[in-house]
Each structure stands twice: as structure tokens, then as C-alpha cells.
Amino acid sequence: MAKIVVEVMLKPEILDPQGKAVASALPRLGFTFATSVRQGKRFEIEVAGDPTPAQLAEVEKAVGTLLANPVIENYTVKVEK
Amino acid sequence: MRVGVVTFPGTLDDRDAARAVVAAGGQAISLWHNDADLKSVDAVVLPGGFSYGDYLRCGAISRFAPVMKSIIDRAEGGMPLLGICNGFQVLCEAHLLPGALTRNHELHFLCRDQVIKIENNNSSWTSNYEIGQEILIPLKNGEGSFQCDDATLAQLEGENRVIARYVGENPNGSRNLIAGITNSRGNIVGLMPHPEHAIDPLTGPSSDGLAFFTSVLKAAVNS
Numbered sequence: 001m002a003k004i005v006v007e008v009m010l011k012p013e014i015l016d017p018q019g020k021a022v023a024s025a026l027p028r029l030g031f032t033f034a035t036s037v038r039q040g041k042r043f044e045i046e047v048a049g050d051p052t053p054a055q056l057a058e059v060e061k062a063v064g065t066l067l068a069n070p071v072i073e074n075y076t077v078k079v080e081k
Numbered sequence: 082m083r084v085g086v087v088t089f090p091g092t093l094d095d096r097d098a099a100r101a102v103v104a105a106g107g108q109a110i111s112l113w114h115n116d117a118d119l120k121s122v123d124a125v126v127l128p129g130g131f132s133y134g135d136y137l138r139c140g141a142i143s144r145f146a147p148v149m150k151s152i153i154d155r156a157e158g159g160m161p162l163l164g165i166c167n168g169f170q171v172l173c174e175a176h177l178l179p180g181a182l183t184r185n186h187e188l189h190f191l192c193r194d195q196v197i198k199i200e201n202n203n204s205s206w207t208s209n210y211e212i213g214q215e216i217l218i219p220l221k222n223g224e225g226s227f228q229c230d231d232a233t234l235a236q237l238e239g240e241n242r243v244i245a246r247y248v249g250e251n252p253n254g255s256r257n258l259i260a261g262i263t264n265s266r267g268n269i270v271g272l273m274p275h276p277e278h279a280i281d282p283l284t285g286p287s288s289d290g291l292a293f294f295t296s297v298l299k300a301a302v303n304s
Contacts, residue, residue: 010183014228015254017188066145069138069174072181072228 002050003080004059008068009040043067051079082107082301084294085122087152087168089114089143093130094165094277101277102126105294114146124161124205124297125152127168129221129275139182139224140170149175161205161297162269166222169261169271178262178271179237180229185222186254194286195220195274196248197260200241204267205300207244209292215248216289218279225273227255227262237262244270 010016016038023037047055060077068075084102086109088095099109110122114132119125132143143149153175156162164172172178185191196217199210210216229237234256237243245261253273261272276290 013230014183015186015226017184017186017254021188066141067137069141069181071173071179072183 002047004045004047004051004056005078005080006043006045006059006063006067006075007040007078008043008063008073008075009038011072011074014072041067050081082124082298083110083120083122084108084297085110085112085119085125087112087114087125087127087148089130089132089146091131091134092128092167094128094275095130097275098126098128098165098277101280101291101294104280105291105298107294107298112148114143114148117147117151119148119151119155123301125156125163126277127152127162127164127171128277129166129168132167132171135167135224138170138174139167140172140174143167143171144174153177156269159266159268161300163206163293163297164269164271165275165277166225166273169273170224172269172271177269178264179233180227180262182222182224182273183226183228184224185226185252190221190223191225191252192219192221193252194218195252195260197245197274198248199245201244201263203241204244204263204270204296206263206270206272206293206296208299209296216276216279216292217287218274218276218290219286220252220274222253222273225253225255227259227273229256240265245272245274 019037019039084107086098102109170182199214246258263270276293279285279287279290
């Protein structure tokens with residue numbers, strides 16, 4: 001069984017108010033390392049066996065159709081074993 | 082005129098939208114998300130709410146409901162289609178309108194009466210307003226910040242497709258204070274604030290929202 005991991009992030013030019021709120025909460029707790037925080041989504045999709053290139057292409061299509069909105073988001077698709 | 086009002090799981094404002102259609106003199110027809118039959122309607126309203134719990138992204142799942150396929154087909158053929166709040170988010174997710182609605186820039190869910198200015202009265206839903214007219218209608222959303230890339234923004238402005246802008250301080254971080262936009266044909270309109278809640282001073286801050294619904298009735302009579 002393999003796990004396909006999809007990470008979706010807002011495009012850099014799109015304002016991320018949630019990330020900003022996290023970034024401003026960190027120093028209040030004494031964590032002063034962050035100059036910026038961006039928040040995104042991670043999907044873990046399990047499939048039977050190693051995904052074939054055709055299946056991965058299908059996953060890419062599904063991500064572009066449903067899991068991410070390409071108008072405002074970028075995404076990556078990786079396979080974890 | 083028969084105006085369909087769609088109910089998705091999690092829709093909140095379908096009753097007020099239907100009431101607004103009736104107040105304008107139309108016949109409100111309930112449409113169900115899981116039924117592709119549009120029941121011979123002449124126009125459709127996608128009302129506000131939290132369809133599918135806003136899971137994934139607002140409107141991302143509702144946009145693939147069976148009723149949406151029929152609505153997209155008809156709207157591309159010119160049928161008037163108004164998306165309010167969550168309905169606007171559905172229209173953007175369906176790529177019937179450009180851009181996307183993202184989290185309000187101050188993160189707060191806003192619920193207040195908001196002045197907006199009508200900028201375009203050529204659309205099917207705004208023809209009964211005057212250009213520059215300021216109206217007071219409720220604004221209530223958490224993800225109402227209209228975002229798009231610079232080229233899209235220039236196109237929307239250049240083609241006069243911004244139908245309404247917020248007046249005063251920007252409530253949610255929307256680019257160019259955009260409260261609503263239309264497609265190039267003018268039959269599809271997305272609007273973040275809620276005209277259907279402002280059709281009667283008894284139940285809303287004004288009756289300023291009613292003209293969205295009388296506009297579409299006029300469009301049908303003239304067509």
C-alpha cells in the first residue's frame with residue numbers, strides 16, 4: 001500500500017490571514033524565530049500497491065479539479081511508501 | 082416568471098431568497114441540490130449559507146452537485162443566475178465567474194449592515210438600480226475577501242464588470258472594494274452581501290435589496 005500526499009498552499013501573492021494570525025501569536029508565547037508563517041492543507045490518500053504513472057496523472061487531475069483551487073492555490077503531489 | 086432557489090445541505094438563506102422573489106412579483110421554485118431537474122425555471126438564485134459545511138473550500142463541493150451541471154449549462158446559454166454569499170463562492174469555484182473568495186483579512190466573521198454602491202446597471206440583476214446608487218443591505222460572512230490576479234482585476238475593471246463596491250472602510254480585504262461582479266454577458270452575477278435580507282423594513286435594514294429581484298423579472302418580461 002502506498003500513500004499519496006498532496007500539499008496545498010495559497011499562492012504567495014494571496015493574503016493568508018490565518019498564517020498571519022499564527023505568526024503574531026508565536027511571539028506572544030515567547031517564540032521569536034518566525035519572520036512569516038503560511039498555513040496550508042495536507043491530504044493523505046491511500047492506494048493499493050504502487051501507483052502507476054497513469055494513476056498519478058489521474059490524481060493530479062483530481063487535485064486540480066477538487067482538492068485545490070488553481071485560481072488561488074498551488075499544490076504538490078508526492079508518493080510515500 | 083419562475084425563479085429557482087437552490088437548497089444544498091447547509092444552505093441557510095433559501096427561504097429569504099424565495100420570499101424576495103415573491104415580493105418582487107415572481108414565482109419561487111425550490112430546487113434540490115441532488116436533482117438535475119430545473120423545473121422549467123427562467124432564472125436561478127444560489128443562496129447563502131454553508132453548503133456542505135464549507136468543507137475543503139467554500140463552494141468547492143456544492144459546485145459538483147447534480148443541479149449545478151444543469152444550472153451551468155443554462156447559465157452559459159444566457160439564463161440569469163445570481164449567487165449570493167456562499168452562492169458567489171460556488172460561482173467562482175464553478176469558474177462561471179473569475180477569482181475566488183478567501184478568508185476576511187481580519188479573520189472575523191462579519192455580520193452587519195453595509196452600504197454598497199452600484200457600479201453597473203447593465204446586468205440582468207441590477208438594471209433597476211441607478212449607477213452610483215448607494216444601498217444598505219446586510220453583509221454576513223467569514224470568507225468574503227474577493228481575490229484575483231492583476232490581469233483578471235484589470236479585465237473586470239476594463240470591461241465594467243464590477244457591479245457593486247463596498248462604501249467606506251474595506252470590510253474584508255476584497256481587491257478594489259469589490260462586493261459583486263458579473264460575467265461579460267451580464268446574466269451571471271455574484272454578490273457577497275445579501276439583498277434578499279433587505280426587501281422589507283419590517284425584517285431588514287431597508288428594502289434596498291428588492292431591486293435585484295425586480296430587475297431579473299424585468300429582464301424576463303423584455304426577453
